[in-house]
Amino acid sequence: MTNQFEQRLDRRQFLKTALAVAGGITTFGVNPSFAGAGQEPAHWAFLSDTHIAGDPDHKFLGFCPYQNLREICHQIEAGPPDGLVVTGDLARLRGHAEDYKNLRELVAPIAQKRPIHLATGNHDDRENLLHAFQKPNYPTWTVNGKHMLTVDAGPVKLIVLDSLLFVDLPWGRLGKGQRRWLEMYLHACDEAPVVLMLHHPVLGMDALWDAKSLLKIVKPMAKVKAIVYGHSHRFAFSEYEGIHLINLPATGFTGYSSQPVGWVEARLAKDEGLFTLHALEGNTRLNGQTTRLRWRS
Ligand SMILES: [Fe+2]
DSSP, X not given: OHXXXXXXXXXXXXXXXXXXXXOOOOEESSOGGGGXXXXXXXXXEEEOOOOBOSSTTOOBTTBOHHHHHHHHHHHHHHSOOSEEEEESOOBSSSOOHHHHHHHHHHHHHHHTTSOEEEXXXXXXOHHHHHHHSOOOSSOEEEETTEEEEEEEETTEEEEXXXXXXXXXXXXXXXXXXXXHHHHHHHHHSOSSXXXXXXXXXXXXXXXXXXXXXXXXXXXXXXXXXXXXXOSSSOOEEEEETTEEEEEOOOSSOOSOTTOEEEEEEEEEOSSEEEEEEXXXXXXXXXXXXXXXXXXXX
């Protein structure tokens, strides 16, 4: 598996190899054909840091992550999103099997109708996560033990990356193999706008260990329009060389009184993205606010 990615492959060879490779199990739910193949804006629910514990009544900092996610799942189920992506820290601390069992039960009603994609965070256990969720319908990739996923979502492409380095320690890293896979994939895929999704930020104190290397890859790739991540439990928009950086709020809890707990409804078009905050708890002042981001050309 790894050796295949060590070889230099041209575009046709890479895609041919890609179709033969299946590895990651970070996705489940209905068949991908549901998620729309047209050019209408894709409508997705972006969540992060659900921090679901084995005990549904577990509370932290005055928040109950289980209750929060249950309410959010009701909102998504009743709303228009075509699918759901959670950018890691799915579990409370160490990714126990019972954490994922609860998570699976919470999102099950959505999974009956829509695809769900789960990235690893530093509070996840990759093996337990993979064990808890069924095999995907989407193209998935495994390189050096890291699991990636690509989703054709209407006019855009979502690429979900794996930044888990050590369970229950804060740092994250993609690693050389995953970075190399990403670079080759970006060169080989079509020109649809790409949104990268992962747990760790790419700038600042909490950034990925190999954030500089990642940014070096994506900076010249004009098709990469945005990077979406969580980890900080803070909701924020910033920019790097025209690439939008979107820090999702946590759904589980936040330690900052200025911050919301909630999720982001994304409408992704060929030339822009609209991002609406659904603030459930914490600071709800920005609830319902939509941020419009034009893609770089
Ligand atoms: Fe977290």
